[in-house]
Amino acid sequence: MLKLFDFEKGLLALDKEELFLDCSTPENIDLVVQRTYLAKKVYDDKIKNTHSKTLIFCAPVRNIIYGFGEDKKRINAFHSKLCAAIFNDELKDKFDPTISFNNYANSGQFKDAVYLSSELRKEEQKAILEAFRTPDKPPFILCTVGMLIEGFDFPALENLILLRPTLSIRLFEQQVGRITRLSPNSNKDRGNIFEIVDDIESLFDKFGEGVFEEKKIERIQMLQPENRIEELFTEGNTIEAIHAGKIQISEINFKGKGIVEEFQENRAMEETKGKSNAQTLFRENGDSTLFFLLK
Structure with missing residues (x-):
């Protein structure tokens, strides 16, 4: 987490509502690409109906992006563009500065994954949303x-x-609220929520006892999905909510499942070079948590 997000001013970042991605260097951008590609691997493994509609909330970027200009709207939306490119299999584990972020296939129709940002013309934004709402037609994945x-x-x-x-x-709550409604016109009886969990232990390693200040530790705990889900859906009683069928919470343990084999190989290579960055990407026991929100 420390290398992925902007902690230039130390723990003051925890006083804000937002955490901003740090994309100020090529190395940092590659880390963001790898983290996002991990979400793509989870999607490929868990979503069987690729024509189902998927919304992805990406992280804002504040730092000036290496080689990407200084337009604030373009900078803020950078992660959504990266995400769409990754879900379209145009990027994998490293950023390609020559890539052209484009929502349209050669046929003129939308790609399977597109990005939506305020820099796009209003007409294009409207067309994207209309197409996304159309069943069985692209785009199937919307990154914003x-x-x-x-x-x-x-x-x-x-x-x-x-x-x-x-x-x-x-x-x-606002983000999750996009999926908790049932549709009378479809067979939907639940929504799937996936969240990639970052390694918050890096904050302890960097800032030591400073993270144990009352307000700081409360903020850090809110970065854990289990805590947010409990506060939002279970009214403080997770066991009762699970037994009542309100939620089902499962952790995806990547070990032995092959989902991050490529990342493990990359980690071994980086360790050989003496510059492993794996801890910024995963926890040892797997760091993506899958929540099913039921009726």
Whole structure:
């Protein structure tokens, strides 16, 4: 987490509602690409109906992106563009500075995964949303930053991927609220929520006892999905909520499942070079948690 997000001013970052990705160097961008590709691997493994609609909330970027100009809207939306490219299999484990972020296939129709940002013309934004709401037609995956959190009504949405750590339970509730509605016009009886969990232990390693200040530790705990889910859905009683069928919480343990074999190979290579960065990407017991929200 420490290398992925902007902690330039230390733990002051925890006083804000937002955590911003740090994409100021090629190495940092590669880390973001790898983290996002991990979400793609989870999607490929767990979503059997690739024509179901999936919304991905990406993280905002504040730092000036290496080689990407200084337009604030373009910078803020950078992760959503990366995400769409990765889900379209245009990027994998490293950033390609020559890539052209484009929502359209050669046929003129939308790609399977597209990005939505405020820099796009209003007409294109409208066309993207209309196409996304259309069953069995692309785009099937919509990547966005800071948009659709409120006022986006799409009960047929089946999958939600959270790539945006937040310290705000209100923002988390708004994001999750996009998928908790049932659709009278589809067979949807549940929504799937996937969240990639970052290694918060890196904050302890860096800032030591400073993280144990009362307000700081409370904020850090909110970065754990289990805590947010418990506060939002279970009214403080997770066991009762699970028995009642309100939620089902499962942790995806990557060990032995082959989902991150490529990352493990990369980790071994980096360790050989003496510069392993694996701890910024996973926890040893797997760091993606899968939540099923039921009726």
